[in-house]
Amino acid sequence: MTTSEGELSTRQTADPKNWTNRLRGWLEGLVPKGEALPDRQPVYVASWIYVFGVLTLTSLVVVIASGFVLSLGGVSWWHVSSLGHYVNSVHLWSTELFFGFMVVHLWGKFWMAAWRGKRALTWITGILLFGISIGTSFTGFLSQSNFDSQWIGAEGKDGINSIGVGAFFNVLNPGQMLLWHVVLLPLGVGLITLWHIILVRRHGVVPPLDADLEG
Amino acid sequence: MSRDRTPDAHDFPTRRYDLVREFVIALVVVLVLSGGLAAIFSSPDTKAITMSGWAKADPENLVTTAASELAGTTTSATYGAPYNNNAEGQKLGPLLLQKWGGVRIPVNSADLVLGPLSNVSDNPAISSALATWKAATTEQRTKWATDYVDAIGTAEADGEPATGAGGDPAKVKPGDYGPVPALSAGLLALAKTGGLEGALTSSGNFYGGDQTKSLLLLSDGAYLEDLAVAQKLGGDQWGMMNEVGNAPGQPWMWLYTFWYQVKPFSTSDNADAEVWGLMMVLTLLLMFLPFIPGLRSIPRWIPIHRLVWRNYYRRTRHA
Amino acid sequence: MSGLSIVMEGPGNYINWGVIQISVANLAIIAVMVLLFILALVVPFPSHDEDSDEEGHSR
Numbered sequence: 324m325t326t327s328e329g330e331l332s333t334r335q336t337a338d339p340k341n342w343t344n345r346l347r348g349w350l351e352g353l354v355p356k357g358e359a360l361p362d363r364q365p366v367y368v369a370s371w372i373y374v375f376g377v378l379t380l381t382s383l384v385v386v387i388a389s390g391f392v393l394s395l396g397g398v399s400w401w402h403v404s405s406l407g408h409y410v411n412s413v414h415l416w417s418t419e420l421f422f423g424f425m426v427v428h429l430w431g432k433f434w435m436a437a438w439r440g441k442r443a444l445t446w447i448t449g450i451l452l453f454g455i456s457i458g459t460s461f462t463g464f465l466s467q468s469n470f471d472s473q474w475i476g477a478e479g480k481d482g483i484n485s486i487g488v489g490a491f492f493n494v495l496n497p498g499q500m501l502l503w504h505v506v507l508l509p510l511g512v513g514l515i516t517l518w519h520i521i522l523v524r525r526h527g528v529v530p531p532l533d534a535d536l537e538g
Numbered sequence: 539m540s541r542d543r544t545p546d547a548h549d550f551p552t553r554r555y556d557l558v559r560e561f562v563i564a565l566v567v568v569l570v571l572s573g574g575l576a577a578i579f580s581s582p583d584t585k586a587i588t589m590s591g592w593a594k595a596d597p598e599n600l601v602t603t604a605a606s607e608l609a610g611t612t613t614s615a616t617y618g619a620p621y622n623n624n625a626e627g628q629k630l631g632p633l634l635l636q637k638w639g640g641v642r643i644p645v646n647s648a649d650l651v652l653g654p655l656s657n658v659s660d661n662p663a664i665s666s667a668l669a670t671w672k673a674a675t676t677e678q679r680t681k682w683a684t685d686y687v688d689a690i691g692t693a694e695a696d697g698e699p700a701t702g703a704g705g706d707p708a709k710v711k712p713g714d715y716g717p718v719p720a721l722s723a724g725l726l727a728l729a730k731t732g733g734l735e736g737a738l739t740s741s742g743n744f745y746g747g748d749q750t751k752s753l754l755l756l757s758d759g760a761y762l763e764d765l766a767v768a769q770k771l772g773g774d775q776w777g778m779m780n781e782v783g784n785a786p787g788q789p790w791m792w793l794y795t796f797w798y799q800v801k802p803f804s805t806s807d808n809a810d811a812e813v814w815g816l817m818m819v820l821t822l823l824l825m826f827l828p829f830i831p832g833l834r835s836i837p838r839w840i841p842i843h844r845l846v847w848r849n850y851y852r853r854t855r856h857a
Numbered sequence: 858m859s860g861l862s863i864v865m866e867g868p869g870n871y872i873n874w875g876v877i878q879i880s881v882a883n884l885a886i887i888a889v890m891v892l893l894f895i896l897a898l899v900v901p902f903p904s905h906d907e908d909s910d911e912e913g914h915s916r
C-alpha cells in the first residue's frame with residue numbers, strides 16, 4: 324500500500340492484513356492520483372452547462388452557512404430580530420437557488436446521458452440527493468414556528484400517515500422535525516454529496532456521445 | 539446501446555483549468571444572489587394562529603368542533619392509525635399501509651375537549667358538566683353530542699340550504715343535549731382567555747415541543763383551513779407548491795401536487811397513498827434510468843448534446 | 858418586517874390555465890430556470906487557450 328512515488332513513510336508498512344493499511348489503500352484508490360484537484364480538464368468540457376454542478380454545491384454551502392447562523396439565535400430568533408429575519412431570508416433564497424441550479428444541472432446531465440461509462444452510480448446518487456433535499460426542505464418549512472408550519476404539518480401528516488410512517492416521523496412534532504432538519508437530513512445530504520463528488524472526480528467528466536479519440 | 543463503448547475521460551487531450559477558482563467564483567455569485575434576493579424580497583412570516591384567535595374569529599365553529607369531538611365525528615375522531623382504530627385508513631391497492639403503521643400516537647378526540655376542561659378549577663358549571671358526562675353511558679354521550687351537532691346545523695353554502703340553527707349555537711332549539719352545550723361553551727370560554735394554548739401539549743411535561751394534539755384540534759375546525767385556502771395553500775389548489783402572499787414556494791413539488799388536481803386522485807379516498815405510490819415508482823424510474831432501455835436512449839434521439847459539445851464535434855470532424 | 862418585502866398579507870397573484878394554477882412567483886422561477894438552461898446551451902463558451910494539445914492522460 325504505497326503513497327506517492329512508491330515510497331512508504333517510516334510509519335507505513337505493506338502488510339495487507341493490517342486494517343489501517345487496507346483503509347488507507349481504499350481511500351487512496353477512490354480517486355486516481357492527481358484527479359482529486361486537477362488543474363487540467365478534458366477539452367470537451369467547454370460549455371456553460373457545466374457550471375451548474377458547482378453552482379448547486381456552492382448554493383448548498385450558503386444554505387448550510389445561513390443555517391448555522393440561524394442555529395446561533397435559535398428557533399424563534401428570526402421572529403423577533405430583523406437580522407435574524409434577514410438571515411432567514413438568505414436561507415430561503417439560497418434554498419430556492421439550490422433547487423433551481425440542481426434541476427438545471429439534472430436537465431443538462433440527462434441530455435448528455437451522463438450515466439455512460441460506468442457513471443450510473445453518479446446519476447443514482449444525484450437523484451437520491453434530489454429526494455433527500457426535498458425532505459430536508461420539507462422539515463425546514465415545518466420548523467418555521469409560524470402559520471406555514473401549522474398548515475404544512477396539518478396537510479403533510481395525511482400523506483405520511485397514509486403510508487403508515489406517521490408515528491415514526493411525526494410532522495406535528497416540531498421538536499422532532501427540527502432535529503431531523505438540522506442534524507439527520509443535512510448529514511445525509513452532506514455524505515451523499517461527498518459520495519457524488521468523489522464519483523465525478525473518480526470517473527472524470529463524461530465524454531461526448533459518439534466521441535472519437537484523437538490520434 | 540447494448541454495450542457501453544464510452545471511452546475513458548482520462549484519454550482525451552486536456553486544457554488548463556482552475557477548479558478552486560471556479561468554486562470560489564460560484565460561491566461569490568451565490569452569496570451575492572442570495573444576499574440580494576433576501577434583501578429585496580425577504581421571506582414570509584405569517585404568525586401562527588392561536589386557539590384564542592380561532593375563538594375570537596369563528597366562535598361558532600369552535601363550539602361546533604368541540605361538540606363534534608364529543609360526538610366522535612371529526613376528522614381526527616374517524617382518522618384511523620396512528621391516532622385510533624376508528625377507520626381502516628388509506629390503502630394502496632390491497633396494501634393497508636396506514637393501518638399497518640399501527641396506533642402509536644393514541645389520541646382520543648373527545649379528550650381534546652375534556653382534557654383541558656378537566657384542568658379548569660373554580661368553575662362549578664364545568665365541573666358538573668364533566669361529572670354528568672363521565673357518569674353517562676357511551677350510547678347516551680354519543681346521542682347527546684350528535685343531537686347537539688345536528689341542532690347547531692350548518693349555514694347555507696354552495697347552493698345547499700341551511701340546516702338546524704344555521705350553524706349558530708345561540709339559536710339552537712331546546713332539546714336534550716345533556717352536558718354537551720356546557721362543555722362546548724366551556725371550551726370556547728377557555729380558548730378566549732388563552733388557556734387552551736398549552737393545554738394540549740403532547741410532550742407530557744412543562745417543556746412543549748410536540749404539538750400533535752393542538753394541531754389535530756385545529757385541523758378538525760375550519761379556521762386553519764379557511765385561512766390556508768384563502769392563501770391558495772389548499773390541496774386542490776396546487777397548495778403544496780405555494781406560499782403565502784407573493785413569496786416563492788416549492789416549485790419543485792409541481793409533479794407531486796399535480797396528481798391531486800386530476801382524476802382519479804382528486805376524487806379518491808386513498809389519494810395520499812396512491813399519489814405517494816405513483817411518485818415512488820416515477821422516482822425509481824428516474825433513479826434507474828441508466829438501466830432502462832428506450833428511456834436512456836432519449837438523449838440520442840433528441841440530440842441536445844450536440845449544442846453542449848459543438849466545439850468538440852467541429853474540431854474532431856476536421857481533425 | 859425587514860427590507861422592501863413584497864410579501865403581502867393577502868393571497869398573491871396567480872395565473873389560471875385549465876387545471877393549472879400557478880403563482881406568479883413560482884412561474885417566474887421556472888421561467889428563469891428554463892431561460893438559464895437555454896442560455897447555457899447556446900451562449901458561446903470562451904476557449905481562449907488553445908494549448909490543448911497534450912495527448913493522452915491528463916495529469
